[in-house]
Amino acid sequence: xxxxxxxxxxxxxxxxxxxxxxxxxxxxxxxxxxxxxxxxxxxxxxxxxxxxxxxxxxxxxxxxxxxxxxxxxxxxxxxxxxxxxxxxxxxxxxxxxxxxxxxxxxxxxxxxxxxxxxxxxxxxxxxxxxxxxxxxxxxxxxxxxxxxxxxxxxxxxxxxxxxxxxxxxxxxxxxxxxxxxxxxxxxxxxxxxxxxxxxxxxxxxxxxxxxxxxxxxxxxxxxxxxxxxxxxxxxxxxxxxxxxxxxxxxxxxxxxxxxxxxxxxxxxxxxxxxxxxxxxxxxxxxxxxxxxxxxxxxxxxxxxxxxxxxxxxxxxxxxxxxxxxxxxxxxxxxxxxxxxxxxxxxxxxxxxxxxxxxxxxxxxxxxxxxxxxxxxxxxxxxxxxxxxxxxxxxxxxxxxxxxxxxxxxxxxxxxxxxxxxxxxxxxxxxxxxxxxxxxxxxxxxxxxxxxxxxxxxxxxxxxxxxxxxxxxxxxxxxxxxxxxxxxxxxxxxxxxxxxxxxxxxxx
Amino acid sequence: xxxxxxxxxxxxxxxxxxxxxxxxxxxxxxxxxxxxxxxxxxxxxxxxxxxxxxxxxxxxxxxxxxxxxxxxxxxxxxxxxxxxxxxxxxxxxxxxxxxxxxxxxxxxxxxxxxxxxxxxxxxxxxxxxxxxxxxxxxxxxxxxxxxxxxxxxxxxxxxxxxxxxxxxxxxxxxxxxxxxxxxxxxxxxxxxxxxxxxxxxxxxxxxxxxxxxxxxxxxxxxxxxxxxxxxxxxxxxxxxxxxxxxxxxxxxxxxxxxxxxxxxxxxxxxxxxxxxxxxxxxxxxxxxxxxxxxxxxxxxxxxxxxxxxxxxxxxxxxxxxxxxxxxxxxxxxxxxxxxxxxxxxxxxxxxxxxxxxxxxxxxxxxxxxxxxxxxxxxxxxxxxxxxxxxxxxxx
Numbered sequence: 001x002x003x004x005x006x007x008x009x010x011x012x013x014x015x016x017x018x019x020x021x022x023x024x025x026x027x028x029x030x031x032x033x034x035x036x037x038x039x040x041x042x043x044x045x046x047x048x049x050x051x052x053x054x055x056x057x058x059x060x061x062x063x064x065x066x067x068x069x070x071x072x073x074x075x076x077x078x079x080x081x082x083x084x085x086x087x088x089x090x091x092x093x094x095x096x097x098x099x100x101x102x103x104x105x106x107x108x109x110x111x112x113x114x115x116x117x118x119x120x121x122x123x124x125x126x127x128x129x130x131x132x133x134x135x136x137x138x139x140x141x142x143x144x145x146x147x148x149x150x151x152x153x154x155x156x157x158x159x160x161x162x163x164x165x166x167x168x169x170x171x172x173x174x175x176x177x178x179x180x181x182x183x184x185x186x187x188x189x190x191x192x193x194x195x196x197x198x199x200x201x202x203x204x205x206x207x208x209x210x211x212x213x214x215x216x217x218x219x220x221x222x223x224x225x226x227x228x229x230x231x232x233x234x235x236x237x238x239x240x241x242x243x244x245x246x247x248x249x250x251x252x253x254x255x256x257x258x259x260x261x262x263x264x265x266x267x268x269x270x271x272x273x274x275x276x277x278x279x280x281x282x283x284x285x286x287x288x289x290x291x292x293x294x295x296x297x298x299x300x301x302x303x304x305x306x307x308x309x310x311x312x313x314x315x316x317x318x319x320x321x322x323x324x325x326x327x328x329x330x331x332x333x334x335x336x337x338x339x340x341x342x343x344x345x346x347x348x349x350x351x352x353x354x355x356x357x358x359x360x361x362x363x364x365x366x367x368x369x370x371x372x373x374x375x376x377x378x379x380x381x382x383x384x385x386x387x388x389x390x391x392x393x394x395x396x397x398x399x400x401x402x403x404x405x406x407x408x409x410x411x412x413x414x415x416x417x418x419x420x421x422x423x424x425x426x427x428x429x430x431x432x433x434x435x436x437x438x439x440x441x442x443x444x445x446x447x448x449x450x451x452x453x454x455x456x457x458x459x460x461x462x463x464x465x466x467x468x469x470x471x472x473x474x475x476x477x478x479x480x481x482x483x484x485x486x487x488x489x490x491x492x493x494x495x496x497x498x499x500x501x502x503x504x505x506x507x
Numbered sequence: 508x509x510x511x512x513x514x515x516x517x518x519x520x521x522x523x524x525x526x527x528x529x530x531x532x533x534x535x536x537x538x539x540x541x542x543x544x545x546x547x548x549x550x551x552x553x554x555x556x557x558x559x560x561x562x563x564x565x566x567x568x569x570x571x572x573x574x575x576x577x578x579x580x581x582x583x584x585x586x587x588x589x590x591x592x593x594x595x596x597x598x599x600x601x602x603x604x605x606x607x608x609x610x611x612x613x614x615x616x617x618x619x620x621x622x623x624x625x626x627x628x629x630x631x632x633x634x635x636x637x638x639x640x641x642x643x644x645x646x647x648x649x650x651x652x653x654x655x656x657x658x659x660x661x662x663x664x665x666x667x668x669x670x671x672x673x674x675x676x677x678x679x680x681x682x683x684x685x686x687x688x689x690x691x692x693x694x695x696x697x698x699x700x701x702x703x704x705x706x707x708x709x710x711x712x713x714x715x716x717x718x719x720x721x722x723x724x725x726x727x728x729x730x731x732x733x734x735x736x737x738x739x740x741x742x743x744x745x746x747x748x749x750x751x752x753x754x755x756x757x758x759x760x761x762x763x764x765x766x767x768x769x770x771x772x773x774x775x776x777x778x779x780x781x782x783x784x785x786x787x788x789x790x791x792x793x794x795x796x797x798x799x800x801x802x803x804x805x806x807x808x809x810x811x812x813x814x815x816x817x818x819x820x821x822x823x824x825x826x827x828x829x830x831x832x833x834x835x836x837x838x839x840x841x842x843x844x845x846x847x848x849x850x851x852x853x854x855x856x857x858x859x860x861x862x863x864x865x866x867x868x869x870x871x872x873x874x875x876x877x878x879x880x881x882x883x884x885x886x887x888x889x890x891x892x893x894x895x896x897x898x899x900x901x902x
Binding site: 025312313315335336337338339340341346353354355356357358359360364367368370372375378379380382383386387402422 | 710711714716717768769770771773774776777780781783784785786787788789790791847850
């Protein structure tokens with residue numbers, strides 16, 4: 001073959017309704033290298049890999065994929081698997097209750113006439129496990145292994161299929177340090193055996209340690225491809241390219257003084273997830289003042305949402321230690337209902353999954369968390385409900401023909417406003433907004449920002465969790481940065497820059 | 508008013524009316540095929556009384572399905588609690604007014620027991636209630652082991668399933684052969700319906716809310732009033748309103764009010780529509796689960812009482828497969844397995860549709876094997892209709 005590239009993705013464009021997720025992205029991977037793909041949340045890394053692996057079938061995107069010298073038209077993941085592309089997601093695709101050897105050969109069982117040859121399977125499984133340096137009994141059930149070892153089993157599974165290109169999507173996000181070292185070592189080892197790898201990672205230190213080449217994506221475009229051997233890769237350079245986004249969102253001005261009156265204080269907050277078997281938060285501490293917007297920046301999976309939910313009545317059942325003070329009084333909150341009573345409201349990150357009841361109408365969604373406000377002796381006053389719904393519809397500019405419209409028929413921005421309206425109706429003192437502008441258009445974003453400014457002017461304290469750094473910088477009075485379940489920094493907005501935040505977030 | 512207005516209104520609410528149209532079609536078909544026997548006062552009266560013990564279970568099951576669960580135990584629970592009622596009356600010599608509340612309390616307890624593994628331990632309700640299905644089947648056989656069928660020689664108790672409201676306006680000169688109290692209740696209902704509709708419309712107008720155009724509103728008033736009058740007239744022509752029907756109407760009335768108008772009802776539908784969102788809105792999903800299963804158990808007890816009273820005895824097979832009939836009735840009535848959708852009045856209609864099929868086919872002399880096939884086909888059609896019209900509605 002003439003070209004040294006195992007993979008060339010040429011001018012890939014992929015659009016979702018209303019959004020251009022990938023815009024003429026070109027991405028070349030040389031044979032036998034470790035190529036890292038970095039970028040902020042939403043830069044298009046995962047979308048690009050989904051195009052490559054056939055999750056988005058041929059015809060769903062524009063551009064060409066050339067793999068092993070041939071233009072490929074994958075219609076299904078199985079097509080890409082067959083010719084040697086394996087993708088390992090953050091959420092592992094193993095069957096927890098099956099043994100390691102069964103998992104390794106799942107879907108590619110060894111045997112004849114529909115009968116499985118278990119002895120041969122176990123023998124081959126042992127070989128694969130040796131290749132990835134995993135010294136375990138192949139009859140162990142996957143659920144009895146730690147996350148790090150499960151990841152290695154995934155890789156063994158890929159190797160068993162004669163993989164030529166291994167794609168890892170944030171493989172180290174859930175791993176502890178020694179498992180990380182182990183995994184990175186293995187990738188290097190595989191490189192010497194001729195396996196090409198693409199690794200998506202947020203942890204820049206790892207990227208620098210392992211990458212031969214780094215490609216930076218930003219806003220669905222290829223920003224640059226850097227060669228490590230030529231010394232082009234450093235943390236500063238990567239961050240600069242990652243965050244170079246121009247601040248083209250306009251933020252409404254806010255001019256009021258934040259009184260020095262703390263309304264929420266969290267000390268020494270540690271949350272242990274029994275299912276994952278590790279701390280999702282460690283010794284977090286922060287304060288929120290009356291009339292202040294506090295931004296929480298951090299990468300996906302850093303623990304920002306866990307922090308919000310563990311404060312808001314802990315619906316995930318983490319084991320929590322620490323102190324929570326609302327307006328100077330210590331509170332023990334064990335259910336969202338108590339959090340609401342304490343004056344805290346939480347607009348969730350995923351409005352469709354856990355924010356709204358899509359099959360119900362606008363008014364029922366708005367009044368859902370505070371029905372007693374419009375009820376007498378437990379009987380809901382339907383007319384009062386409509387009045388309340390109309391009031392918030394007008395106050396927040398929710399575009400809907402009537403308040404009896406089903407929420408699922410509204411646009412994303414209007415759904416988000418219904419979500420916010422629901423929580424304003426409980427009249428909270430502290431409002432937690434988790435990704436308040438995700439998936440909504442620029443106009444609706446501006447309106448949400450205006451609403452936030454109005455609320456803090458009225459004396460509410462707002463916690464804003466956001467993955468969009470311009471938004472964090474444009475709206476916050478103060479910024480906390482979260483990384484791996486710890487608060488790694490606190491910056492007054494005047495001192496915060498995208499680079500500083502990104503450096504703390506990739507710590 | 509134009510015909511178009513009517514048509515758009517109809518289309519908007521086709522799902523709400525679908526059930527009634529189906530019932531109407533069934534009534535017309537059977538009336539023709541049985542030369543009017545089906546629509547006779549005697550048959551309609553019987554049919555509604557037969558529906559009673561199924562309808563109360565279907566009402567409870569509706570809310571169970573709304574919160575995305577299922578309760579398979581209630582058929583045999585109903586049979587078992589019917590036997591308990593019989594034992595309480597016959598062997599423990601308890602008076603009726605103590606035996607009945609006692610059975611209802613047992614029902615609530617049984618429901619809470621089913622709810623415990625579901626709400627506290629996250630065990631699928633299918634499995635938890637399947638265990639109950641076996642247990643109550645066993646218990647029913649156990650308590651009737653020595654006696655076999657327990658005959659209940661208690662007139663007060665048996666009146667629940669067989670008796671009619673006494674006619675306090677008994678007079679032979681005026682409308683002979685008609686049950687005057689039933690007519691009177693019917694007239695009261697019509698007056699109350701018209702009055703409350705007008706008041707609610709007036710209230711809405713005061714708030715400047717959208718209301719039906721006045722001509723459509725008038726049509727609606729006339730239509731519903733005529734329907735109530737017709738049913739009243741038919742019933743009055745036989746023995747009048749039965750105690751069973753009175754109980755069922757009261758239960759449906761209460762459940763309809765609670766589920767539509769109260770905070771509890773709203774919370775039930777919120778939990779059904781999106782449990783995670785409900786939990787994050789401060790609603791305790793566990794508490795709602797206990798309440799709904801507890802109510803289901805109580806209604807199973809009531810159903811057992813109605814059935815035992817109707818047969819004037821507790822049998823070893825009472826309640827067999829009743830839970831599946833109730834589930835079918837609820838689905839014919841338009842509940843959604845995806846949760847959050849369904850209403851108890853429609854489930855009552857669903858139960859009436861279901862019993863009408865049995866009654867009509869019995870009158871036609873169709874054998875039982877074909878009856879199952881027809882009932883199955885109707886259930887399938889009802890669900891297909893529901894799903895397709897819902898998709899239309901979502902567009």
